[in-house]
Amino acid sequence: MTKTAAIIGGGVIGGGWAARFALNGWNARVFDPDRQAARKIGEVMANARRSLPGLTDVALPAEGAITFHDSIHEAVEGAAWIQESVPERLDIKHKTFGAIQQACDPAAVIGSSTSGFKPSELQQGAARPEQIMVAHPFNPVYLLPLVELVPGNGIDGPMVDRAKEILTGLGMYPLHLKKEIDAHVADRFLEAVWREALWLVKDGIATTEEIDNAIRYGFGIRWAQMGLFETYRVAGGEAGMKHFMAQFGPCLQWPWTKLTDVPEFTEELVDLIAGQSDAQSGAHSIRELERIRDNNLVTMMRGLKAQDWGAGALLNAQEKAMRSATALGARAADLPADAPVLTARRTVPLDWTDYNGHMTESRYLHAFADATDRFMEIIGCDAAYIASGGSYFTAETHIRHLDEVHAGAVIEIRTRVMEGAGKKMHLFHEMTEGDRLLATGEHFLLHVSLETRKPSAPSAGIEAALRRFAEAHAALPAPDGAGRHIGAPR
Amino acid sequence: MTKTAAIIGGGVIGGGWAARFALNGWNARVFDPDRQAARKIGEVMANARRSLPGLTDVALPAEGAITFHDSIHEAVEGAAWIQESVPERLDIKHKTFGAIQQACDPAAVIGSSTSGFKPSELQQGAARPEQIMVAHPFNPVYLLPLVELVPGNGIDGPMVDRAKEILTGLGMYPLHLKKEIDAHVADRFLEAVWREALWLVKDGIATTEEIDNAIRYGFGIRWAQMGLFETYRVAGGEAGMKHFMAQFGPCLQWPWTKLTDVPEFTEELVDLIAGQSDAQSGAHSIRELERIRDNNLVTMMRGLKAQDWGAGALLNAQEKAMRSATALGARAADLPADAPVLTARRTVPLDWTDYNGHMTESRYLHAFADATDRFMEIIGCDAAYIASGGSYFTAETHIRHLDEVHAGAVIEIRTRVMEGAGKKMHLFHEMTEGDRLLATGEHFLLHVSLETRKPSAPSAGIEAALRRFAEAHAALPAPDGAGRHIGAPR
Numbered sequence: 001m002t003k004t005a006a007i008i009g010g011g012v013i014g015g016g017w018a019a020r021f022a023l024n025g026w027n028a029r030v031f032d033p034d035r036q037a038a039r040k041i042g043e044v045m046a047n048a049r050r051s052l053p054g055l056t057d058v059a060l061p062a063e064g065a066i067t068f069h070d071s072i073h074e075a076v077e078g079a080a081w082i083q084e085s086v087p088e089r090l091d092i093k094h095k096t097f098g099a100i101q102q103a104c105d106p107a108a109v110i111g112s113s114t115s116g117f118k119p120s121e122l123q124q125g126a127a128r129p130e131q132i133m134v135a136h137p138f139n140p141v142y143l144l145p146l147v148e149l150v151p152g153n154g155i156d157g158p159m160v161d162r163a164k165e166i167l168t169g170l171g172m173y174p175l176h177l178k179k180e181i182d183a184h185v186a187d188r189f190l191e192a193v194w195r196e197a198l199w200l201v202k203d204g205i206a207t208t209e210e211i212d213n214a215i216r217y218g219f220g221i222r223w224a225q226m227g228l229f230e231t232y233r234v235a236g237g238e239a240g241m242k243h244f245m246a247q248f249g250p251c252l253q254w255p256w257t258k259l260t261d262v263p264e265f266t267e268e269l270v271d272l273i274a275g276q277s278d279a280q281s282g283a284h285s286i287r288e289l290e291r292i293r294d295n296n297l298v299t300m301m302r303g304l305k306a307q308d309w310g311a312g313a314l315l316n317a318q319e320k321a322m323r324s325a326t327a328l329g330a331r332a333a334d335l336p337a338d339a340p341v342l343t344a345r346r347t348v349p350l351d352w353t354d355y356n357g358h359m360t361e362s363r364y365l366h367a368f369a370d371a372t373d374r375f376m377e378i379i380g381c382d383a384a385y386i387a388s389g390g391s392y393f394t395a396e397t398h399i400r401h402l403d404e405v406h407a408g409a410v411i412e413i414r415t416r417v418m419e420g421a422g423k424k425m426h427l428f429h430e431m432t433e434g435d436r437l438l439a440t441g442e443h444f445l446l447h448v449s450l451e452t453r454k455p456s457a458p459s460a461g462i463e464a465a466l467r468r469f470a471e472a473h474a475a476l477p478a479p480d481g482a483g484r485h486i487g488a489p490r
Numbered sequence: 491m492t493k494t495a496a497i498i499g500g501g502v503i504g505g506g507w508a509a510r511f512a513l514n515g516w517n518a519r520v521f522d523p524d525r526q527a528a529r530k531i532g533e534v535m536a537n538a539r540r541s542l543p544g545l546t547d548v549a550l551p552a553e554g555a556i557t558f559h560d561s562i563h564e565a566v567e568g569a570a571w572i573q574e575s576v577p578e579r580l581d582i583k584h585k586t587f588g589a590i591q592q593a594c595d596p597a598a599v600i601g602s603s604t605s606g607f608k609p610s611e612l613q614q615g616a617a618r619p620e621q622i623m624v625a626h627p628f629n630p631v632y633l634l635p636l637v638e639l640v641p642g643n644g645i646d647g648p649m650v651d652r653a654k655e656i657l658t659g660l661g662m663y664p665l666h667l668k669k670e671i672d673a674h675v676a677d678r679f680l681e682a683v684w685r686e687a688l689w690l691v692k693d694g695i696a697t698t699e700e701i702d703n704a705i706r707y708g709f710g711i712r713w714a715q716m717g718l719f720e721t722y723r724v725a726g727g728e729a730g731m732k733h734f735m736a737q738f739g740p741c742l743q744w745p746w747t748k749l750t751d752v753p754e755f756t757e758e759l760v761d762l763i764a765g766q767s768d769a770q771s772g773a774h775s776i777r778e779l780e781r782i783r784d785n786n787l788v789t790m791m792r793g794l795k796a797q798d799w800g801a802g803a804l805l806n807a808q809e810k811a812m813r814s815a816t817a818l819g820a821r822a823a824d825l826p827a828d829a830p831v832l833t834a835r836r837t838v839p840l841d842w843t844d845y846n847g848h849m850t851e852s853r854y855l856h857a858f859a860d861a862t863d864r865f866m867e868i869i870g871c872d873a874a875y876i877a878s879g880g881s882y883f884t885a886e887t888h889i890r891h892l893d894e895v896h897a898g899a900v901i902e903i904r905t906r907v908m909e910g911a912g913k914k915m916h917l918f919h920e921m922t923e924g925d926r927l928l929a930t931g932e933h934f935l936l937h938v939s940l941e942t943r944k945p946s947a948p949s950a951g952i953e954a955a956l957r958r959f960a961e962a963h964a965a966l967p968a969p970d971g972a973g974r975h976i977g978a979p980r
Contacts (some may be wrong), residue, residue: 054839138708146708192682209770212717218628218636220713227702280699303789349544366852485975
C-alpha cells in the first residue's frame with residue numbers, strides 16, 4: 001500500500017521533502033498557504049527528478065503523487081509522517097503543531113525541519129509532546145542524506161526506531177542525537193564558519209570567491225568523504241590521533257583564537273577523543289585510510305573534472321596546457337599519415353579500477369571513446385565544429401580484451417582509419433602499455449547533424465583530412481582482430 | 491631542461507611537495523636531518539604515484555629524481571623553488587632561511603609551508619626578505635590543489651607572478667592573499683570548526699564519528715564543489731544573496747553565538763558580500779547554479795558509491811535493500827528460463843551523460859557490464875564465489891548503439907545465453923527504454939582462476955545453472971544483430 005507523508009510548509013526545504021518522499025514511492029500531501037507553493041514545489045520536483053533516481057543502480061519504486069490541500073487537517077489525516085517546515089518562529093511552530101495534532105494519527109511521526117530550536121521548545125504546550133521531534137535536513141533535501149534526528153525528552157524507543165526506519169528507507173541518514181542543544185550539531189559548524197567568513201570579508205582579507213576557493217580546493221573536498229576527525233587521524237600519520245592532538249593542541253592558544261572560549265586541553269579530553277576515534281576508524285591502519293582517502297579524492301576530483309567545475313575545472317586547465325605542449329595537441333596536417341596516429345597517452349586513474357586495482361571493462365571503451373574524440377579533433381571535428389551542428393556518432397563497437405592493466409600504468413592508443421569516406425568513419429584502436437597489447441577497439445561511426453540526429457555529410461575539410469589517413473593507412477598490413485565477430489574462431 | 495626544487499624538511503608536508511614536484515617532472519632535492527626521511531618520503535611518493543598521474547587524461551612528463559642531501563647548501567644550490575616545511579617555531583624557521591639564503595639563487599622563490607605565521611614574521615632578519623613568502627599547502631599536498639600564497643610586504647610583482655606560474659604548472663591553485671593575517675584564510679575556518687568540535691565532544695553532545703557523519707553526509711559534500719557563499723547563494727533561491735543574508739543575519743544573535751564576537755550586520759557589509767557574490771557567480775542564474783550543484787553532488791556521491799565510502803556507502807546500503815525487495819534480488823532457481831532474464835532496471839544517472847544530457851558511449855558498456863555481473867550472480871558466481879577464487883572475465887564485446895537515451899530515463903536490460911558450457915559464457919543483452927530498443931551488447935566471457943588469471947572450469951553448480959538458461963534460450967528465435975562484425979551489411 002502506498003504510504004502518505006504530509007508536508008506542512010512548502011518552501012525549498014518542504015519542497016525537497018515532498019520530492020524525496022514522492023520519488024521514493026510515497027504520496028505527499030502539501031499544505032502551504034502561499035499561492036506560489038505548487039509552482040515552487042514543481043520546480044524543486046523537476047530538479048529532484050533529474051538527479052535523485054539515478055543515484056542508485058536500481059530503479060526507485062513508481063513515483064507517488066504530490067497533492068495540494070487547503071487545510072492542515074486534510075493534509076495530515078492518515079499520514080504516517082508529517083514534516084513541519086514553516087518559518088523559524090516558535091509561536092508559528094506551536095500553532096502549527098496544534099492544528100496538526102487535532103487531526104493526525106497519534107502514531108505518526110511529526111518531524112520538524114527547524115535548524116535552531118530544541119525539541120523541548122517545540123514540544124511546549126503540545127497535546128502529545130512525545131510525537132514531536134526534530135528532523136533537520138540539509139539542502140538539497142532530495143539529494144543530501146543527512147537528517148539530524150533529535151527526539152527530545154519523553155519520546156519512547158519504538159517511535160524513534162520507526163522514524164529512523166522511515167528516513168533510512170528514503171535513502172537518508174538519521175543522525176540520532178541523544179542530547180538536545182541549540183542548533184543541533186551541523187549548524188553549529190556552519191555558524192562558526194559563517195562568522196569567520198563575515199570577518200574576513202569585512203576586514204578585506206578575502207572576497208567571497210577567494211573564500212569559496214579556499215574551501216573547495218582544500219578542506220572542503222577532504223571533508224566530503226571523511227569529515228573532520230578521520231581526516232586529522234590520517235594527518236597525524238603513524239603516530240595516531242594522540243600525536244595529532246599534541247601537535248594541534250597548542251595552536252588553540254595562538255593569537256587568532258584569543259577572542260574565543262576554548263575548552264581546556266586536559267588529558268581526559270585527549271583520551272576521550274582518541275578513544276572515540278579508535279572506535280570509529282581503528283579497523284583501518286593509517287596507510288589504509290590514506291589510500292581510501294586518496295581513492296575518494298581522485299574519484300571526486302575526476303567526477304568534478306567531467307563536470308568542468310571546482311577542482312575538476314582546474315584539472316582541465318592544467319590538461320589543456322599539457323596537451324598543447326605535446327603531439328597530443330597537433331592537427332592533421334602536422335601529423336604523418338604513414339603510421340597509426342597516437343590518440344592517447346594517459347595514466348590509468350584510480351577511479352577506473354576495480355577493488356583489485358585492474359582497469360574495469362567499461363573504462364576500456366571510455367579510453368577508446370576519448371581516443372576517437374581526439375582523432376575527430378585531429379581531422380577538424382573539434383569543439384567549434386561540433387558547436388556549429390555536426391559530429392560523429394558511434395553506431396557499432398567491437399572490443400577485444402587481451403590483457404589486464406593496473407591503475408598507475410601509462411597506456412597509449414594508436415588509431416588506424418579502416419574506412420573514411422562520405423558519412424562513414426571506421427576506426428581501429430590499439431591500446432598498449434609499453435610493448436604489451438592490452439585491447440583493440442573497432443568502431444563504426446556516422447557523421448550526423450546534431451539538429452536532426454540523422455546522418456549527414458561532414459565538411460569538405462574533415463572529409464579530406466579523413467581521406468588522407470584512410471588512403472595512407474590502407475597501405476599498412478591489416479591489423480590482427482579487425483572484422484571479428486563474437487564467437488569467431490581465433 | 492629539468493628544473494630543480496629544494497625541499498627543506500621532509501615530513502608529510504615536505505614529502506607531499508617532493509612528490510608533487512617530482513611527478514610533474516622536476517628534480518626534488520630533499521634536506522631533512524631525520525634518518526627516517528628517505529623511508530617516509532618513499533611512502534608518500536608511493537601514495538602519490540598511484541593517485542596523482544591519473545588525475546588528468548594526458549600523461550604527466552617523465553618523473554624527476556628525488557635525491558637526499560646532507561646540507562641545506564647542497565640542496566638549494568641552483569634550485570628555482572625552495573620549499574621550507576620545518577617545525578612551526580619561528581626561531582627554527584629564521585635559522586633555516588639564513589642557511590638557505592647563504593647558498594640559494596637570489597631569483598629563486600622561497601616558499602614556507604607555515605600554517606600560522608605571517609610573511610612579515612618569517613622575513614624578520616632575513617638577508618633578502620623579498621624572496622620569502624608563505625606558500626601554505628593542504629594535505630595530501632600531491633592531490634589537493636590549494637596553496638595559500640601570501641607574499642607579504644616588499645615582494646615585487648614579477649616574483650609573485652613567477653611563484654604563481656610555477657604552482658599552476660604543478661596543477662595547484664595559488665590563492666594569492668593581498669593582506670597578511672594570522673593563520674591565513676583556510677586554517678581560520680578549520681580552527682573555528684575544530685574548536686566547536688572539541689566542545690561538542692567534551693559536552694557529550696556527539697562522538698567523533700557522529701560529527702564526521704554530520705559533516706560528510708551534509709555540508710561537507712556541498713562545500714567540496716561550491717564552498718560557502720556560492721552554496722548560500724543557491725540556498726537563497728530566486729530572491730538572491732541579499733535575501734539569504736536577511737534570513738541568516740538574525741541567527742547570529744541566537745544563543746549559541748553569544749560567546750563570540752560577531753561583526754555587526756550593517757548595510758555596508760550586506761552590500762559588500764552581495765556585490766562580491768554577484769561578481770563571483772552572477773554569470774549563472776540560480777536555476778543554473780542549482781543544476782550545476784546537483785550534477786556535482788550526483789557525480790561525487792556516485793563516485794563515492796563506487797568506492798563504497800561515505801555518502802556512497804549509504805547509497806549501496808539503500809540499493810541492497812531495494813534489490814532484495816524485487817526480482818533483481820532473485821536466484822537462478824526462482825527465475826523462469828523460457829525468456830530473456832531481467833538483469834537491470836535502473837535510471838540513467840546524471841554522471842553518465844554528456845553536456846547534452848545523452849548517455850555517453852562508454853556508459854552503455856558500463857550498464858551491460860553491470861547486467862553481466864547481475865547474471866553471474868544469478869547463476870551463483872556471486873561475491874562469495876568470487877572471494878573463493880573464481881570469476882568470469884570478458885574477452886570480447888560487441889555493442890550496437892541503436893538509439894539515444896537521456897538522464898532520468900528508466901532503462902531495462904534483458905539477457906540471453908547464446909552459449910554456456912565449460913569455461914565459456916556467451917551473452918546477448920538488449921537495453922530498452924519502454925518499447926524502444928536502445929542498444930545490444932554481445933559478450934564472450936571465460937571462467938578464470940583469479941589466482942593464475944588463466945581459464946578454468948566453473949563450479950558444477952554454476953555450470954548447471956548456466957546450462958539450464960543456455961538450453962532454454964536456444965529455443966528462442968535468434969536475436970537481431972547477434973554475430974555481427976563491424977562493417978557487416980545490415
